[in-house]
Amino acid sequence: MPKIKYQFNTKSLTIERVQVTLRDKLKRLMWVASSGTVFAAVLLVFAYNFLDSPKEKIQKREIEQYKFQYKIMNNRIGKLQKVLNEMQDRDDNIYRVIFEAEPIPSETRKEVLGGVDRYSAFEGFNNAEIILNTAKKLNSITTQMVVQSKSYDQVYSLAKSKEKMLASIPAIQPLTRQSLKSIGSHFGYRIDPFYKVTKFHSGLDMCAATGTRVYATGDGVVSQAGWEGGYGNLIVINHGYSYASAYGHLSRIGVKRGQIIKRGQVIGYVGSTGKSTAPHLHYEVRKSGTAINPINYFFNDITPAEYLNLIRLSDLPSQTMD
Incomplete structure (x- = not known):
């Protein structure tokens, strides 16, 4: 038996009886089913494109994690x-x-081991x-x-x-590590404290x-x-x-003066004589009468990493102590 419904007629302003036929029910059912299918399809497309599966996550x-490790590496x-660059220098x-x-030619240091075909195995990889x-x-x-090892x-x-x-040749520090508090000033242009x-x-x-x-x-x-002006009490050793x-x-x-000296022999004691602001040792290395950076002649005492740190500190502006 057809289901009876009521609806308001806006033209006659009366309530009228309307019979809902089987055909009307089928139409509504098809509309609901098609709407649900479309909605489900939209959800599937969204999930496929924007939501990751557990495996993808x-x-x-x-x-x-690989990117983070790659950055650290x-x-x-x-x-x-x-460090290698400093060792080569x-x-x-x-x-x-x-x-x-x-000196070793730069071309020798830059030669590729194994040739260019060495990298062919990486072609076609993800993130190649x-x-x-x-x-x-x-x-x-x-x-x-390899080149540096052969050179050494x-x-x-x-x-x-x-x-x-x-x-x-001067090759150690003139003070022990235990007694050295710090480097007050490095080699190069610095501000005179006076x-x-x-x-x-x-x-x-x-x-x-x-x-x-x-x-x-x-x-x-x-x-x-003996005494030498701004140097105060000064010792100079001729190493040949x-x-x-x-x-x-x-x-x-x-x-x-004239005494024969061996490396590591005690020759004097730290002070603050002459043109000085505080107790320290002013240490120089001279080559053919010209002062050169003493840091480069600590190679018996410091590691490449320590040498690199001293070079970095020597580039910073500072005031001398004498």
């Missing part, structure tokens, strides 16, 4: 490259100069560009380490054949307590031991091979 987390590679400009050996970039960096560092073998052979020369103008500072100001022992940095002969070292502002001198 795990994969995305793994990718983020590249940061370490950068630091390692920086010391090798070419200090060690090889000392032993009169030719990132993997390839890291592989090239690691290969470059490996190449440089050569330098070692040269050193063995020139043991007397090696013992004479005149407040920029002047060339020819050595290192090494802070330590008055009376701290000062050690000879290489074998040699004392060429000067065109090298000399100077130790200023001493509270007391423990050697005499």
Whole structure:
């Protein structure tokens, strides 16, 4: 039996009876079904495009972790490259100069191990560009380490054949690590503490307590031991091979002019004599009469990382102590 419904006729302003036929019911049912199908389809499209499955969520987390690890690894590679660069610089400009050996050509240091086909295995991988970039960096560092290792073998052979020369060249710090409080001022242009103008500072100001022992940095002969103007009590050692070292502002001198000295021998004591603002040792290394950066001649005492840190500090502006 057809279902009876009532509806308001807006024209006649009366309520009329309306019979709902089976056909009307089917039409409504089809409309509801089609609307539900469309809604379900929209939900499926949204879920497929914007919602991740549990597996995809795990994969995305793994990718983020890989990216984080990649960033850390590249940061370490950068630091390692920086240390290698400093080692190469010391090798070419200090060690090889000392032993009169030719520097290693830059082309040799940059040669690729294994050739260009070495990276073909990475082609077609996801994130191939990132993997390839890291592989090239690691290969470059490996190449440089191999070249540097061979270079040090050569330098070692040269050193063995020139043991007397090696013992004479200044190669240690004049103060022990335990007694050295800090580096008050580095080599280069610095502000004069008395005149407040920029002047060339020819050595290192090494802070330590008055009376701290000062050690000879290489074998040699004392060429000067006494008062020298702004240096105060000064010792100069002639190491031969065109090298000399100077130790200023001493509270007391423990050697005499003409005395033969061995590396590591106590020669004096830290003080603040002459043009000085506080107890410290003013230390110089001279090559053919010209002052050069003493940091480059601590190679028996410090690691490449410590050397790199000293170089970084030496680039900062500061005021001298003398």
